[in-house]
Amino acid sequence: xxxxxxxxxxxxxxxxxxxxxxxxxxxxxxxxxxxxxxxxxxxxxxxxxxxxxxxxxxxxxxxxxxxxxxxxxxxxxxxxxxxxxxxxxxxxxxxxxxxxxxxxxxxxxxxxxxxxxxxxxxxxxxxxxxxxxxxxxxxxxxxxxxxxxxxxxxxxxxxxxxxxxxxxxxxxxxxxxxxxxxxxxxxxxxxxxxxxxxxxxxxxxxxxxxxxxxxxxxxxxxxxxxxxxxxxxxxxxxxxxxxxxxxxxxxxxxxxxxxxxxxxxx
Amino acid sequence: xxxxxxxxxxxxxxxxxxxxxxxxxxxxxxxxxxxxxxxxxxxxxxxxxxxxxxxxxxxxxxxxxxxxxxxxxxxxxxxxxxxxxxxxxxxxxxxxxxxxxxxxxxxxxxxxxxxxxxxxxxxxxx
Numbered sequence: 210x211x212x213x214x215x216x217x218x219x220x221x222x223x224x225x226x227x228x229x230x231x232x233x234x235x236x237x238x239x240x241x242x243x244x245x246x247x248x249x250x251x252x253x254x255x256x257x258x259x260x261x262x263x264x265x266x267x268x269x270x271x272x273x274x275x276x277x278x279x280x281x282x283x284x285x286x287x288x289x290x291x292x293x294x295x296x297x298x299x300x301x302x303x304x305x306x307x308x309x310x311x312x313x314x315x316x317x318x319x320x321x322x323x324x325x326x327x328x329x330x331x332x333x334x335x336x337x338x339x340x341x342x343x344x345x346x347x348x349x350x351x352x353x354x355x356x357x358x359x360x361x362x363x364x365x366x367x368x369x370x371x372x373x374x375x376x377x378x379x380x381x382x383x384x385x386x387x388x389x390x391x392x393x394x395x396x397x398x399x400x401x402x403x404x405x406x407x408x409x410x411x412x413x414x415x416x417x418x419x420x421x422x423x424x425x426x427x428x429x430x431x432x433x434x435x436x437x438x439x440x441x442x443x444x445x446x447x448x449x450x451x452x453x454x455x456x457x458x459x460x461x462x463x464x465x466x467x468x469x470x471x472x473x474x475x
Numbered sequence: 476x477x478x479x480x481x482x483x484x485x486x487x488x489x490x491x492x493x494x495x496x497x498x499x500x501x502x503x504x505x506x507x508x509x510x511x512x513x514x515x516x517x518x519x520x521x522x523x524x525x526x527x528x529x530x531x532x533x534x535x536x537x538x539x540x541x542x543x544x545x546x547x548x549x550x551x552x553x554x555x556x557x558x559x560x561x562x563x564x565x566x567x568x569x570x571x572x573x574x575x576x577x578x579x580x581x582x583x584x585x586x587x588x589x590x591x592x593x594x595x596x597x598x599x600x601x
Contacts, residue, residue: 319569324566
């Protein structure tokens, strides 16, 4: 055995034992009780509960119900922060010309052919994750992350300029991203606007009818569970996240020389 | 009844083939001499060790009529996943091998033929 191998072995053993020691010393503080806690019980009970229509959300999926219904305002701010980060990235790259002109060096024909197949399949999976997110695990952000793989594949296999040549310029992706965020914002206040027009009471981020607030998004249509506002939120978040990630990837894939010319010398 | 049992037995046989391929691939990953031959072992592990067992799982699910209608979901998902791996895994190995060959990062010895190098030289001559 070489000295380096012994060192690796000893350091792994020391790491595991020190981790166990720290944990057993109570480094995590008082551990929570093993049984389901009261708050979790409430969430599980009220995610889909036809017996308590004024309290429950509108889908089977607890996580989506928590993220977009029970704490919808929080998620809205998360999305807004993500949007701000992308705006900041664009601000850093301002003045950098992103064009589709010039030669692109892609990968081999084998890679190109299979990529052409898979960039049709990936959005299908992503859409199923987004549009089924109120019934099965998934949701807008996860679906957007999956759909971003398309952008990664196009950039890697066909070259960055291929995205722009297909018509997805920086401003168009930003428009898509803004439409997604606007959709989320509009869904959040849609019932409030309708309530003002009808002269009744409503809340921000309201999904289902509440006492003294009779309006609500459709929960079931023709035997199919629509999920009320959860479906809309998931769909718009899907668009916003896909466009946001694609934009950041497009900016990151730019040639360093072109960027330095603008960012450093100006 | 006999058909169901047959489907399950064929499926189990395919899973056993997958176990053998995975074992062979993992031995090859350690014992093979250079990057390209190890890549071959990895591909044996993905096609023989993942696609074949997935087809086997699909057949087993179709034969398992106590699962009710869920067996069709199971079989369909397995077949689709199998086809996707069948399409994507070889491309991944191909791209890796080509990149390593082009960058010259992995030693090519021991080697019998190097068609890619010949092709590249021919391309440069033109």
